[in-house]
Every structure is written in structure tokens, then in C-alpha cells.
Amino acid sequence: MSIELLLALALGYLLGSIPFGLVLTRLAGKGDVRDIGSGNIGATNVLRTGSKVLAAATLILDCLKATAAILIARALWPGTENFAATGALVGHLYPAWLRFKGGKGVATLLGILIPLMPIAAAIYAVVWLGLLIVLRISSVAGMVAAISAPISAAVFGEQLLFPMFVGFALLVIWKHRENIVRLRAGREPKVGKKTG
Numbered sequence: 001m002s003i004e005l006l007l008a009l010a011l012g013y014l015l016g017s018i019p020f021g022l023v024l025t026r027l028a029g030k031g032d033v034r035d036i037g038s039g040n041i042g043a044t045n046v047l048r049t050g051s052k053v054l055a056a057a058t059l060i061l062d063c064l065k066a067t068a069a070i071l072i073a074r075a076l077w078p079g080t081e082n083f084a085a086t087g088a089l090v091g092h093l094y095p096a097w098l099r100f101k102g103g104k105g106v107a108t109l110l111g112i113l114i115p116l117m118p119i120a121a122a123i124y125a126v127v128w129l130g131l132l133i134v135l136r137i138s139s140v141a142g143m144v145a146a147i148s149a150p151i152s153a154a155v156f157g158e159q160l161l162f163p164m165f166v167g168f169a170l171l172v173i174w175k176h177r178e179n180i181v182r183l184r185a186g187r188e189p190k191v192g193k194k195t196g
Contacts, residue, residue, distance in 0.1 A: 012087025
């Protein structure tokens with residue numbers, strides 16, 4: 001593996017592992033977001049602090065940190081974008097500074113799609129937000145949106161992106177395994193509830 005690929009991977013990991021949900025809630029005096037609700041550092045759990053502004057900021061920043069990693073890698077080391085994307089998602093899911101206990105990757109995956117395959121990003125956003133509005137169950141919306149990424153790659157003939165998007169979707173689903181257990185038991189909370 002070339003040094004450029006390793007640098008792109010490291011760049012992606014460093015940016016992806018920034019825990020914006022944790023940082024923003026602490027700066028806002030809301031305490032440690034890991035001590036409430038599901039204990040997750042993502043936007044859905046940040047919403048349980050009662051601040052829609054913090055939740056929206058977390059979602060946007062978790063998305064854009066992946067986009068930034070890919071765009072920087074593209075500018076510095078053309079052709080390394082997929083490594084930066086992989087690093088960003090893995091960094092968000094498994095940040096070293098939080099003992100490898102990170103977010104679930106839904107917003108970060110959207111941030112990856114924006115520069116790599118904009119049409120897939122648009123479909124992803126519509127699926128995610130549409131299901132969230134209709135069902136109000138964040139985990140379902142996020143997992144189905146993640147599954148839409150490899151489907152979009154297959155439909156639009158992006159053969160090089162397809163296997164990577166399959167891997168990313170599987171990682172997102174794996175991080176939702178506790179949600180899947182709660183869904184099967186009928187105990188998964190809807191967006192707006194303070195516990196779950």
C-alpha cells in the first residue's frame with residue numbers, strides 16, 4: 001500500500017473520529033451525552049438532551065467531516081478518496097479516544113456519498129428523512145437509508161463503489177444490532193422520547 005493511501009486513510013480516520021455530539025453537548029453545558037438515553041454520541045441521542053439545535057449541528061458536522069476528509073484527500077492525493085471515506089466511517093464508528101465506542105454512522109455515510117456519488121446521496125437523504133417523518137423510528141430510517149447506498153451504486157452502474165457501499169451498509173447495520181433487538185421486541189423508542 002502506498003504512502004498516499006495510508007495518509008488518506010489516516011486523514012479520514014482522524015476527521016471521522018471527532019465526536020461532535022459529545023463535544024457540542026459538553027460545550028453547551030448538557031453534560032456527557034453518553035450518560036443519557038441510548039448512550040450513543042449521534043444526533044438522535046443528542047436530541048434527547050432537549051436541544052434540537054445541538055442535534056441538528058451534530059448531524060451536519062458528523063456528515064460534513066466525512067465530506068471534508070474525501071475532498072482534502074482528493075486535492076492532496078488524487079485517487080485516494082475511497083481510503084479517506086473508509087477511514088472516516090471507521091473513525092466515526094470506532095474512535096480511539098472514546099475506547100472505540102462511537103456513533104452509528106448514518107450521517108457520516110451520507111457525508112461520504114455527497115462527494116463520491118451525489119445521486120446516491122440525494123436518494124439516501126430522501127429515504128432517511130422520509131422514513132424518519134413517517135415512522136419516527138431513527139434506527140429503521142438510518143438502516144434502510146444505508147441499504148439504499150449500494151442499491152444506488154448497482155442501479156447507476158458504479159461497479160467500483162458497489163462493494164465498498166455494501167461494506168459500509170453492513171457496518172451501519174452492525175452498529176444498530178441493539179436497535180434491531182429492541183425492534184423485534186417492540187421496544188424501540190420513537191424520535192422525541194427521552195429514553196431508549
